[in-house]
């Protein structure tokens with residue numbers, strides 16, 4: 001018997017998690033990525049387990065999605081850090097993690113197509129029947145996941161950002177993002193209100209003063225006060241990651257050690273930065289932004305249900321930033337895992353899984369959809385701050401007690417659900 005096949009488009013955190021979940025379910029999986037590396041914007045991120053993301057990741061682990069979390073943990077440079085507005089954070093090393101994720105993907109037997117950009121989709125009725133690569137080749141599957149993210153294309157960066165500054169998405173080299181859902185003729189909502197740059201930019205660690213590099217190695221986080229005349233308060237409003245849009249992030253340089261130095265502001269003019277202590281000879285990690293801002297994202301929203309099925313199509317699921325205005329690696333992992341699992345369920349003629357709202361992950365997926373349907377599209381949602389973390393705390397969904405998370409997942413009968421083969 002030929003095994004059904006799931007095709008995942010986009011190899012960021014969401015696409016990797018989706019591919020792993022569909023593979024764990026027992027299906028053949030092809031993961032298609034436009035660039036020469038996995039992880040998308042995860043190549044410049046690094047913060048995880050901060051605030052409610054800890055609860056969400058532990059829920060995912062209890063549901064059987066722990067293999068990818070372990071890669072993050074094994075690549076961590078620092079654990080249990082606090083910085084303004086955030087507690088119990090870990091930082092993975094952005095310089096080393098991609099190779100480890102790639103090892104996991106290949107070890108699990110997923111077929112990985114790098115430098116393969118999907119440029120079109122074939123549909124018949126309510127089904128996607130194939131995706132077309134820029135090379136002209138068509139890849140056919142039984143179910144599909146759109147994990148293409150929301151970054152760029154460069155036209156958006158020119159129009160809404162500081163111009164295309166060759167960020168980690170490297171569109172000029174590999175071609176811009178193409179939305180699979182849009183190519184399958186799904187009407188996505190354009191969403192100018194939500195557009196924003198990332199909340200951070202990256203500095204070359206060996207170019208900061210040695211005392212500062214040493215403090216970063218030891219503490220993971222260093223705050224350097226910014227004199228009033230250099231404070232860029234306007235940057236707070238431009239952040240896609242609103243959990244870092246606090247005054248402390250304008251009044252200080254908040255620096256995190258992710259292998260690079262993660263400067264928690266969308267950008268800071270280089271000449272001004274060099275006036276600050278420890279920064280006299282600093283350079284930005286080009287091509288990640290060059291100090292002029294990067295990665296304009298969230299310009300569109302794909303309609304979907306709580307099983308992450310894209311509206312109007314039976315066999316297309318979405319994950320990560322494509323699943324709504326969700327920002328973060330953790331958010332990408334949890335939605336990716338569910339989307340990949342549900343794609344596998346569809347291919348096997350099983351009804352999709354909807355996570356109950358007794359779980360933070362289930363509540364997040366349903367609540368964000370509701371917010372978007374009510375027109376709340378000027379916000380980006382995350383477990384780590386803003387309105388959703390407030391909701392987690394009020395509703396009791398936020399917990400750091402791992403036993404409580406285990407009981408919660410067991411209570412809804414979902415222990416290891418993502419680790420069991422469906423075949």
Ligand SMILES: Cc1cc2nc3c(=O)[nH]c(=O)nc-3n(C[C@H](O)[C@H](O)[C@H](O)COP(=O)(O)OP(=O)(O)OC[C@H]3O[C@@H](n4cnc5c(N)ncnc54)[C@H](O)[C@@H]3O)c2cc1C
Pocket residue numbers: 009010011012013014015032033034035038039040041042044045046047048116117118119147148149150151176177178179180198199200201295319320321322326327328329330332
């Ligand atoms: C500079 C920066 C720093 C960040 N820091 C953090 C952080 O510290 N912690 C945190 O939790 N979050 C952070 N974020 C946010 C987080 O990285 C993202 O929200 C999350 O990783 C998105 O994952 P994704 O898989 O949905 O999308 P993406 O990471 O955008 O991945 C989408 C992938 O799809 C590929 N793709 C697109 N179109 C096609 C196509 N047509 N064919 C094939 N492939 C295609 C892209 O190349 C890309 O690899 C940061 C974001 C940025 C930009």
